[in-house]
Amino acid sequence: MAKGALISLRDIFVEFDGETILNSINLEIKNKEFVTLLGPSGCGKTTTLRIIAGFLEPNSGEVFFDGEKINGLPPHKRNVNTVFQKYALFPHLNVFENVAFGLHLKKLPKKEIEQKVKEMLAVVDMKGYEKRPVSKLSGGQQQRVAIARALVCDPAVLLLDEPLGALDLKLRKDMQIELKQIQQKTKKTFIYVTHDQEEALTMSDTVVVMNNGKIEQIGSPIDIYNEPDNAFVADFIGEANIINGTMLTDYRVKLLGTELECSDTGFEKNQPVDVVIRPEDVEILPPDDAPLKGKVTDVVFKGVHYEMQVKCKNCLWLIHSTKCSKKGETVGMYVTPDNIHIMKKLFKTANNEFETVVLACDEEANNITIDIEGKSIAVQGQCYPQGTQLKVVLPPSGIYIAGDGNGDLNETYIESVIYKGEYNEIIVESDEHKWLMQSYQDEQVATYVPICFDFTDATFEPIKGGEADEI
Amino acid sequence: MKSKKPATPYLFWMVLFTLVPFLMICYYAVTDNAGNLSLKPLSDVVFYREVYFNSFIVAVVSTAICLVLAYPLSYMLSRARKSSQRLGVMLLMLPMWMNFLLRIYGWMVLLQNNGPIDTALSLFGLDIPLIGNRGAVILGMVYEYLPFMVLPIYTVMGKIDGSLVEAASDLGANRLNVFKKVILPLSVPGIISGVTMVFVPSASTFLVAQYLGSPDDLMIGDVIEKIFISDFHTGSALSLVLMLVIVVFLIIMNKFGDEEALGV
Numbered sequence: 001m002a003k004g005a006l007i008s009l010r011d012i013f014v015e016f017d018g019e020t021i022l023n024s025i026n027l028e029i030k031n032k033e034f035v036t037l038l039g040p041s042g043c044g045k046t047t048t049l050r051i052i053a054g055f056l057e058p059n060s061g062e063v064f065f066d067g068e069k070i071n072g073l074p075p076h077k078r079n080v081n082t083v084f085q086k087y088a089l090f091p092h093l094n095v096f097e098n099v100a101f102g103l104h105l106k107k108l109p110k111k112e113i114e115q116k117v118k119e120m121l122a123v124v125d126m127k128g129y130e131k132r133p134v135s136k137l138s139g140g141q142q143q144r145v146a147i148a149r150a151l152v153c154d155p156a157v158l159l160l161d162e163p164l165g166a167l168d169l170k171l172r173k174d175m176q177i178e179l180k181q182i183q184q185k186t187k188k189t190f191i192y193v194t195h196d197q198e199e200a201l202t203m204s205d206t207v208v209v210m211n212n213g214k215i216e217q218i219g220s221p222i223d224i225y226n227e228p229d230n231a232f233v234a235d236f237i238g239e240a241n242i243i244n245g246t247m248l249t250d251y252r253v254k255l256l257g258t259e260l261e262c263s264d265t266g267f268e269k270n271q272p273v274d275v276v277i278r279p280e281d282v283e284i285l286p287p288d289d290a291p292l293k294g295k296v297t298d299v300v301f302k303g304v305h306y307e308m309q310v311k312c313k314n315c316l317w318l319i320h321s322t323k324c325s326k327k328g329e330t331v332g333m334y335v336t337p338d339n340i341h342i343m344k345k346l347f348k349t350a351n352n353e354f355e356t357v358v359l360a361c362d363e364e365a366n367n368i369t370i371d372i373e374g375k376s377i378a379v380q381g382q383c384y385p386q387g388t389q390l391k392v393v394l395p396p397s398g399i400y401i402a403g404d405g406n407g408d409l410n411e412t413y414i415e416s417v418i419y420k421g422e423y424n425e426i427i428v429e430s431d432e433h434k435w436l437m438q439s440y441q442d443e444q445v446a447t448y449v450p451i452c453f454d455f456t457d458a459t460f461e462p463i464k465g466g467e468a469d470e471i
Numbered sequence: 472m473k474s475k476k477p478a479t480p481y482l483f484w485m486v487l488f489t490l491v492p493f494l495m496i497c498y499y500a501v502t503d504n505a506g507n508l509s510l511k512p513l514s515d516v517v518f519y520r521e522v523y524f525n526s527f528i529v530a531v532v533s534t535a536i537c538l539v540l541a542y543p544l545s546y547m548l549s550r551a552r553k554s555s556q557r558l559g560v561m562l563l564m565l566p567m568w569m570n571f572l573l574r575i576y577g578w579m580v581l582l583q584n585n586g587p588i589d590t591a592l593s594l595f596g597l598d599i600p601l602i603g604n605r606g607a608v609i610l611g612m613v614y615e616y617l618p619f620m621v622l623p624i625y626t627v628m629g630k631i632d633g634s635l636v637e638a639a640s641d642l643g644a645n646r647l648n649v650f651k652k653v654i655l656p657l658s659v660p661g662i663i664s665g666v667t668m669v670f671v672p673s674a675s676t677f678l679v680a681q682y683l684g685s686p687d688d689l690m691i692g693d694v695i696e697k698i699f700i701s702d703f704h705t706g707s708a709l710s711l712v713l714m715l716v717i718v719v720f721l722i723i724m725n726k727f728g729d730e731e732a733l734g735v
């Protein structure tokens with residue numbers, strides 16, 4: 001194992017009712033680090049935390065603490081303490097008794113307990129509240145008590161599960177700074193779970209971005225923001241224009257019909273890629289001096305900068321600029337090569353490719369019925385004999401979400417939704433396949449939707465050696 | 472929903488069927504046959520002090536047994552899967568769908584001399600009188616009132632936030648300590664209402680002792696029933712005193728409960 005890692009997770013795999021919650025999580029956490037697990041709800045970040053705390057045993061994989069394997073060790077024997085999402089303060093005890101709970105269990109002398117609780121309440125700014133019942137405290141105060149209760153036990157690691165989620169914005173900002181200060185003061189390792197990217201960037205030394213039970217990227221807040229590994233990270237952290245492009249050669253990318261210089265290498269020739277450009281990295285120039293032109297469709301004054309929407313070949317760009325352009329004006333846009341980030345596509349191919357078999361064929365009507373995951377689906381305008389094995393290439397536009405709730409495939413899981421300036425590019429997962437589709441509507445990640453197929457633009461090709469019956 | 476109008480029918484009901492009968496009992500308890508003010512009915516109560524005492528003992532023992540049986544059951548039930556929980560509660564309620572008298576008759580048949588249990592025991596050479604004693608009465612009571620102990624405790628336990636249990640074990644509590652320091656204190660309100668719901672009816676119950684107990688060891692409920700047939704005044708006085716005893720008991724219980732709930 002890596003030297004200096006306090007906690008290390010190896011190939012963690014967790015499954016509930018046949019659904020994969022965590023898929024091969026590998027994570028090393030250094031001593032005295034402030035690590036944030038960041039991701040949308042349902043990404044597995046809380047599950048990861050619960051594994052470290054000992055509330056949950058992974059189906060497979062190993063958990064190391066300071067070089068020792070701690071799988072199977074119950075929570076009360078682990079040198080970590082947790083601040084729970086809804087604080088989980090004991091309602092039958094007052095502030096002092098709540099904080100002293102862990103110390104009483106350690107059987108410390110009464111004097112020492114009093115001393116420690118007093119000190120810790122001072123650290124979290126709750127002096128003088130000892131005798132209050134916890135139900136009489138505000139959300140922020142309960143939060144502080146929960147932190148004190150966990151910290152007073154002097155754990156090597158403090159786990160925080162979305163601790164600021166229930167607070168209002170102002171209090172949240174204050175607590176973010178305070179938490180960071182507490183961490184620096186107490187010199188402890190903090191593992192912090194949140195879905196709020198700003199919170200993650202503000203407080204962390206290291207951010208772990210998670211999605212769908214996998215780690216997408218690990219890095220410092222600056223790395224994560226400036227050099228996102230893929231479109232998901234770019235989309236989740238901060239604002240970004242994510243546009244489909246093609247990598248022509250090293251240092252050359254084509255997007256929206258224009259060739260641009262970039263700083264990335266190592267892609268195949270003509271490989272489809274996601275191009276990520278931060279709104280503040282787009283320079284506004286006179287239209288004739290710039291490679292890309294667009295029409296300003298909206299301008300909003302944001303104080304520090306203007307937020308502009310610029311339409312360039314059907315693709316809507318978000319631009320932050322200190323100079324104001326008028327609505328309706330045509331502007332030129334330039335991005336320095338360093339600021340064009342090229343990423344591999346989340347979906348491995350540009351179209352949906354799958355193999356199927358013809359279940360029935362109606363020559364007169366010129367249509368066939370094919371099998372997709374046990375469902376019979378009719379395809380117009382094609383004619384292959386029954387039993388033919390087919391390879392189908394279906395463009396993303398050939399899949400849509402069933403508005404009436406009755407899809408060809410029901411209950412497909414939305415794995416990612418990324419706005420591509422014109423439409424949302426959505427990856428959904430059914431029982432056996434992943435599908436790439438486009439939608440003009442906003443869809444919610446980690447929900448289930450019914451999808452329909454439209455084979456008008458699909459291509460069909462019989463697979464040679466398939467056992468087609470001669471008719 | 473601050474309007475008090477919806478409560479009107481209930482108020483009417485209360486006055487007509489609770490308050491008026493109560494006042495009538497008070498009236499009968501302090502008058503004689505001629506309708507004159509008299510302390511005789513109340514002073515006659517003293518003759519029955521042994522019956523009161525016996526009833527109290529039976530009620531306390533039944534309540535204690537119910538609590539001992541119900542607490543672990545509620546604990547297990549509240550931590551079981553949702554489907555098992557529903558099934559458990561259903562099974563618990565099932566006997567209550569039958570008439571109270573039928574259930575007591577059922578026990579009579581089971582426990583009677585040369586009944587199934589008696590016969591089975593005699594095969595082993597055991598000859599224990601199963602019916603006509605205080606044990607049988609307590610058995611009947613426990614059987615009768617166990618659901619009233621389980622349900623409130625189970626409900627309160629079900630409401631204990633799972634994260635409190637996790638928090639306790641996170642802070643270093645093993646399973647015994649989690650139970651002692653979190654689950655037990657938080658389930659006290661359930662215990663209080665369970666004890667109330669079992670003790671009050673079992674202290675004042677009748678018929679159970681008549682059918683399962685010995686004829687000279689009746690409970691106060693049975694005595695009141697018998698006396699009321701001939702003498703409204705003594706019956707009322709007995710009821711009034713029983714009610715007072717129960718009220719005093721409830722006050723003590725609740726005081727104890729408040730202190731416990733505050734963790735003192």
